[in-house]
Amino acid sequence: MSSERIPDDVERTVQTKTRDARLGSGVDDRFNSRLRQAVGSSPFILTKFDKFMNWVRGSSMFMLQFGIACCSLEMIHALMIKHDVDRFGAGVPRASPRQADLIIVPGTIVSKFAPRMKRVYDQMPEPKFVVGMGSCTISGGPFQEGYNVVKGAEEVIPVDIHVPGCPPRPEALIYGIAKLQERVANGESSPVVVKPYELEQFGDLHRDEVIDQLADRIDEDSLAMRYNWGDSP
Amino acid sequence: MSTLEHAPEGAVEVDPDEVVDRLGDRVIGRDEHVNAPAVIIRPDEVVDTLTVMRDEFGFDLLSCVTAEQFPDRYESIYHLKQYADPTTEFSIVVPTDRDHPQSQSAASVYETANWHEREAYDLIGIEYQDHPDLKRILLPDTWTGHPLTDDYNQDKPQVVAYEAHENPLLDHTEGAESDTILLNMGPHHPATHGVLHLKVTLDGEQVADVEPDIGYLHRCEEQMCQQGTYRHQIMPYPDRWDYASAGLINEWAYARAAEDLAEIEVPEYAQVIRTMGAELSRMAAHFLALGTFVLDVYGEFNALSMYAIRDREKVQKILEDLTGQRLMFNYLRLGGVAWDIPEPREEFFENVKKFTDEELPASMDEVHDLLTDNEIFQLRCVGTGVLEREVAKQYGAGGPVARASGIDTDLRRDDPYGIYDQLDWEVITDDAGDVYSRVLVRVREVEQSAKIVRQCVDLLEDWPEDEREIQSNVPRTLKPDPDRRVYRAVEGAKGELGIYIRADGTDKPGRFKIRSPCFCNLSTLPEMAEGEFIPDLIASLGSIDIILGEVDR
Ligand code: SF4
Numbered sequence: 001m002s003s004e005r006i007p008d009d010v011e012r013t014v015q016t017k018t019r020d021a022r023l024g025s026g027v028d029d030r031f032n033s034r035l036r037q038a039v040g041s042s043p044f045i046l047t048k049f050d051k052f053m054n055w056v057r058g059s060s061m062f063m064l065q066f067g068i069a070c071c072s073l074e075m076i077h078a079l080m081i082k083h084d085v086d087r088f089g090a091g092v093p094r095a096s097p098r099q100a101d102l103i104i105v106p107g108t109i110v111s112k113f114a115p116r117m118k119r120v121y122d123q124m125p126e127p128k129f130v131v132g133m134g135s136c137t138i139s140g141g142p143f144q145e146g147y148n149v150v151k152g153a154e155e156v157i158p159v160d161i162h163v164p165g166c167p168p169r170p171e172a173l174i175y176g177i178a179k180l181q182e183r184v185a186n187g188e189s190s191p192v193v194v195k196p197y198e199l200e201q202f203g204d205l206h207r208d209e210v211i212d213q214l215a216d217r218i219d220e221d222s223l224a225m226r227y228n229w230g231d232s233p
Numbered sequence: 234m235s236t237l238e239h240a241p242e243g244a245v246e247v248d249p250d251e252v253v254d255r256l257g258d259r260v261i262g263r264d265e266h267v268n269a270p271a272v273i274i275r276p277d278e279v280v281d282t283l284t285v286m287r288d289e290f291g292f293d294l295l296s297c298v299t300a301e302q303f304p305d306r307y308e309s310i311y312h313l314k315q316y317a318d319p320t321t322e323f324s325i326v327v328p329t330d331r332d333h334p335q336s337q338s339a340a341s342v343y344e345t346a347n348w349h350e351r352e353a354y355d356l357i358g359i360e361y362q363d364h365p366d367l368k369r370i371l372l373p374d375t376w377t378g379h380p381l382t383d384d385y386n387q388d389k390p391q392v393v394a395y396e397a398h399e400n401p402l403l404d405h406t407e408g409a410e411s412d413t414i415l416l417n418m419g420p421h422h423p424a425t426h427g428v429l430h431l432k433v434t435l436d437g438e439q440v441a442d443v444e445p446d447i448g449y450l451h452r453c454e455e456q457m458c459q460q461g462t463y464r465h466q467i468m469p470y471p472d473r474w475d476y477a478s479a480g481l482i483n484e485w486a487y488a489r490a491a492e493d494l495a496e497i498e499v500p501e502y503a504q505v506i507r508t509m510g511a512e513l514s515r516m517a518a519h520f521l522a523l524g525t526f527v528l529d530v531y532g533e534f535n536a537l538s539m540y541a542i543r544d545r546e547k548v549q550k551i552l553e554d555l556t557g558q559r560l561m562f563n564y565l566r567l568g569g570v571a572w573d574i575p576e577p578r579e580e581f582f583e584n585v586k587k588f589t590d591e592e593l594p595a596s597m598d599e600v601h602d603l604l605t606d607n608e609i610f611q612l613r614c615v616g617t618g619v620l621e622r623e624v625a626k627q628y629g630a631g632g633p634v635a636r637a638s639g640i641d642t643d644l645r646r647d648d649p650y651g652i653y654d655q656l657d658w659e660v661i662t663d664d665a666g667d668v669y670s671r672v673l674v675r676v677r678e679v680e681q682s683a684k685i686v687r688q689c690v691d692l693l694e695d696w697p698e699d700e701r702e703i704q705s706n707v708p709r710t711l712k713p714d715p716d717r718r719v720y721r722a723v724e725g726a727k728g729e730l731g732i733y734i735r736a737d738g739t740d741k742p743g744r745f746k747i748r749s750p751c752f753c754n755l756s757t758l759p760e761m762a763e764g765e766f767i768p769d770l771i772a773s774l775g776s777i778d779i780i781l782g783e784v785d786r
Contacts (some may be wrong), residue, residue, distance in 0.1 A: 065423050069450055069782055070476035072427065073521070073560060077549075080542040095423045112373045113420060113428055113449040115395040120421050142469065145460065146453030147380040147387045148372060167560050202394060210390055214375055223395040224375075229388050 050187065057101070057127070058185025061177070064100035065093035066120070069107025071134040071167040078170035085170075090177050097123040102180070104173070105159070108136040108143055109150040115225045118199055121157045129184065131176050132159040135166045142166065150227070199223045244318035245291030252290060252323070256282055267493055267719035269312075269322035276329045279337035283311065283325065287342060291315050292323060293626050295343035297720065297748035299733045300353035302382050307334040307359050311346075312720050312733070312748075316626060316640055319648045319729075324720070329359060338364035345629035348756045356381045356455070371448035371785055381456065413441055416767070420449045424529050424771045427781035429755075431774075438766050443759050447752075447784050454786040458745040463491055463711040464567060467745075472561040474747065475783040478517035478549065479726040481510040481556075484565040489650055490721035490732035491567050495713045500702040501652070502693075503569035508651040509585075509689035510555060510564065511723075512682040513548050518726035519675045519682075520545040522778040526672060527604065529775035530613055537603050544596050547588055554581055567711070569704030574693065585690050589683045600676055605669075614669035618761040618773030621666060628760070629753040631728025633674045634777055638666035644724035656688045668769075671776040710740045720748075727751050727778060751783040 067075065078085050085091040094100045097120050109117060121128070130153070135141030137153035144151055153159050160183075163176035203220030205211050218224065249270040253260050259282050262273035274282050286292045292313035299310040311325040329336045338361035339346035350361045351370040358379035361367055369376060373393045378385050419430040428449035434442035454470055461467040471483035485507060492499060499507075524541030531537075549559050554575050556564035564571050575581050604610055620630070625638040635642055643660040645653040661677040663670035715738030722731035728750030737743030754777050761773040 066421060067427050069427070069452075070473055070560060073476060073478070077542065077546065081539045082543065082546050097421075108450065108452050110449065110451055111376075111391060111393050112451065115393060116420050116428075116449070119395070142473065143452045143454075143457060146456060147385070148451050148453050169559065199395060202392075205392065208390070210377060210392055213377060214392055214394075218375065218392075218394050225393050225395070227391045227393065229390065 054187045055185050058181040058183075059089045061090035061102045061129075061181060061184075062092055062094050062100050063090060063102040063104055063177075064097055064120070064124070065095050066103055067106060068109070068113070068117075069136065071106035071136070074167045074170050075104055075106045075133060075173060078173045083170040083174060085174050085177060088174065088178055088181065090181060097121075098125060100124055101127065102129050102131065102177070103157075104131045104133050104177075105137045105153045105157075106133040106167075108141065109153055109156065110146075110148045111150060111225075111227055112148075114150050114156045115199055115223065117153075118156050118225070129180055130157055130159045130161075131173075131180055132162045133173055133176070134168060135164060138162050138164060147229075199225055243291075244315055244321060247290050247321055247323065249323075252286070255285060255289065264324075264326060266324050267717055268721060269324050271310075271324035271326050273326045273328060276327050276336040279311075279325075279327055279339050280342055283313075283339050283342040286313055286323065286325065290323075291317075291321075294319075295339070295345050295349075295629055296322075296722070296729065297731055297733065297746065298339070298346060298349035298353055299720075299744070299746040300357040300359050301735065301744045302357055304331075304383075306331050307336075307357065309336055309350075309353060309359055310733070311339060312731070316635075316642050319642070319644055319722070322720070334359040335362055336360070337362055338367075340364055343629070344624075344627040345753055345756060348752065352752075355379070358382055369448075371451040373448070380453070381459075412436055419446075424774065426525060426775070426779055429774075429779070429781055429784070431758075431770075433767070433770065435767065440762050440765055440767060440770050443762050443770060445755055445758055447755070447781070449785065450781045451785040452782070455745050455747060458747075459742055462740045463495070463713075463742070464707070464709065464740070467491075467742075468565065468567075469561065469563045472563060473782060474749065474786060475518065475725060475727065475730070475751070475780045476560065477521045477726065477780050478545070478552070478560060479514045479780075480560065480562045481507070481514040481552075481564060482518075482723060482725050483730060484562065485511055485651075486721070486723045486725065486730045486732050488565045488567055489723055490719055490734050491711075493721055494717055494719045494734055494736060495567070495711050497568045497707055498705050499569055500705055502696060502701050503703050503705075504651045505689050505692050505696075506555075506570050506574065506703070507565065508653060508656075509686050509693070510552070510562075510570075511651070512685045512689070513552055513555075515726045516679050516682045516686075517545050517548040517552070519679045520548065522675055522726075523600070523604075523672070526772075526775040526778070529771050530610070537600070540596060540599060540603075544593070547592060551581075551585055551588060554584070566704055566707075568707040569702075571703075573701060573703050578694075582690050582694055585686065589687045589690075593679075593683050597676070597680060605673055605676060611669060614667065614672065614772060614776075615665070616667050616669075617765060617769040618668040618776060619666050620757055620761050624760050625666070625757065628757045630757050631750045631753060632725065633671055633678065633727070634754045634757065635728065636660065636662045637670040637674045639664040644722055644729060648722070650723060652689075652692075653685070656685055658684050658688075668772050668776040671778075675778070712736075712738060712740050714738070715743075722748065725750050727780070727783070728754060730783075747786050749783045749786060751777075751779045751781075752786075755779050755784055 132153045140149045140151040143149045161176045161180045202218045202224040259274050259278040260272050264271040294314040296312040296314045301308045307329045309327045313323045315321045355369045413436050416433040419425040420428040430446040432444045458467050471487045472480035474483050520541045524538040527537045553559050556562040620638050622639045641662050658681045661674050713736035718735045720733040722729045731748035733746040734742045735744040762770040
């Protein structure tokens with residue numbers, strides 16, 4: 001994500017209360033091409049070119065082969081025989097995040113996995129889109145009260161489309177993907193979410209009892225994620 | 234306790250008094266669990282006691298290790314069984330001090346205790362002395378506190394580090410002459426079937442060391458079940474353990490344990506429906522295993538994986554008709570099932586019969602043509618990833634993994650529940666213990682399951698209309714007597730799926746522990762893969778057929 005880092009003190013007061021609090025302001029900058037950045041303004045030809053690019057993007061989505069939990073089974077079914085999302089131009093799963101522009105998050109995210117998912121997301125090239133599949137990615141789903149469960153994918157990465165259900169049927173997932181394609185093709189997208197749980201260097205984390213306790217075990221430079229379970233929505 | 238007419242081959246009769254006499258003054262008390270006699274022993278005599286139990290009384294399977302916290306003490310319970318006769322059970326209870334919960338580790342007697350004790354340390358906090366590698370297994374290393382204890386504060390912040398992975402053979406790898414490298418596989422990797430992380434040390438192309446790192450899907454299932462009421466709130470969770478559509482089998486595991494705990498009878502008609510549903514679930518699970526295994530060894534989406542998913546769709550359609558959901562059925566109830574076969578019944582039975590009699594045999598032929606008789610496939614799989622019989626026992630392996638290593642075990646036959654003992658079917662075993670036999674066992678099991686389903690349909694079709702009782706009378710709130718403890722298992726799609734419940738007099742369980750077959754089967758991976766090439770590691774992993782939801786719970 002190209003959003004610049006928010007100063008530390010601001011981040012701590014914004015917190016995670018509602019989704020609104022996490023929405024950034026202004027236009028989503030995900031569609032900006034290098035060319036457009038170089039030229040600066042938007043001459044006619046570039047506008048047309050952008051339109052074309054959006055149509056191309058929407059019509060051929062490469063999704064990441066990314067299974068987490070129960071929902072990933074329905075995702076497999078959406079990909080394979082009978083449902084076959086490839087009919088809509090979004091069904092060739094890529095095993096490497098570097099080749100994908102859509103990540104479907106199909107399942108429960110727990111504290112151990114969240115940093116890894118963030119890393120995978122960061123490895124995807126821009127512009128990239130996220131479909132959250134199932135109640136678990138909305139709120140933690142049936143496991144919301146678990147001591148180890150991250151309460152929704154938006155705690156970690158921004159989500160464009162939520163597909164509710166536990167699990168959503170493959171048809172529902174396909175509808176979600178189709179909706180996303182439609183929006184991408186039209187150049188619409190919601191502003192990118194500000195993430196409360198950044199991966200930060202351990203040494204930069206706000207000092208408190210827990211950090212002090214871990215200080216002799218973790219290298220200052222290693223990346224870490226801090227979970228404030230009490231503040232989670 | 235055995236319901237079999239004759240003791241199976243290799244089983245040893247065990248008299249609890251004899252055990253107590255033999256153990257002498259290691260015993261500090263006796264107890265009676267619903268499923269088995271229990272002896273309470275001193276925490277510094279664990280190894281000796283378990284060695285005696287294993288070598289003299291024939292308990293070659295350590296099913297499960299349950300750790301619990303009480304206001305005045307901690308307890309570890311070792312649930313022992315015999316592979317030859319799983320109804321011969323015994324519990325060894327090891328109480329430890331509340332302030333210094335330290336107990337001797339059983340890892341030197343049973344390999345499988347290694348992972349089980351790590352889990353007990355992780356979630357409850359009992360320290361096992363002389364354990365080969367006592368560290369957290371499900372939660373991140375940086376976690377503070379043990380979440381299933383009564384003084385744990387769930388709102389406390391936690392920090393999880395994205396640490397660099399250390400190379401276990403770092404000393405050997407420096408300089409130009411380095412001969413090993415560390416390969417990190419996962420947790421995001423197409424061949425790990427979800428979020429499994431393998432730390433693989435390679436010597437050239439060969440696997441020198443592999444360490445599975447699990448816990449990327451630890452969804453606090455035990456905590457969730459401990460917070461739910463017996464009657465309704467727990468049942469949805471089992472669907473989410475082994476989510477490869479084996480939901481009905483998982484639900485049955487809970488239903489069986491809770492019904493024994495609360496002494497609930499289940500009407501015969503409901504048992505037939507349960508048996509049919511469970512076998513359909515098993516078929517769906519094995520189809521997925523087959524489809525993903527093919528992906529693993531062939532690499533891309535290909536015909537066979539599509540065919541496997543196609544057949545799975547058919548089973549899911551039938552299950553959806555029966556239960557109302559494709560994946561998370563929530564269909565069993567304590568004392569029966571939620572509702573009867575959907576109307577019109579004839580149509581439902583026709584669909585099932587069409588599947589088992591016509592479609593399945595045809596697609597099984599396809600599987601044999603394309604896969605098991607395929608020479609390239611055989612070259613790839615025969616003789617790779619061998620798991621020896623005795624090793625499999627040490628690790629507590631179960632299900633197709635154990636049966637492919639020549640262990641003739643199946644709870645459906647050996648500890649019958651439902652109506653399995655009235656039906657005509659076989660337990661499939663194979664002696665080779667390699668990847669190929671594990672796949673073959675699964676394929677053949679699908680055929681057996683179809684046989685069972687077919688017989689159930691016949692029974693259901695002829696069932697007199699006025700005797701279709703789907704649920705027995707169960708009190709609105711269940712409050713089993715305090716301190717009743719039960720460990721009950723069913724044959725899951727992956728092996729022995731056991732539930733331990735301790736009642737505490739309320740309408741929620743005092744302790745709910747899940748014995749997951751995948752957890753034990755996955756711990757055999759290093760035995761299969763070490764010394765093999767990397768592609769064989771992938772094949773071995775695929776052939777174990779793990780579902781991470783069940784491994785991590
Ligand atoms: S939403 Fe439901 S089906 Fe999907 S991952 Fe969560 S628990 Fe599983």
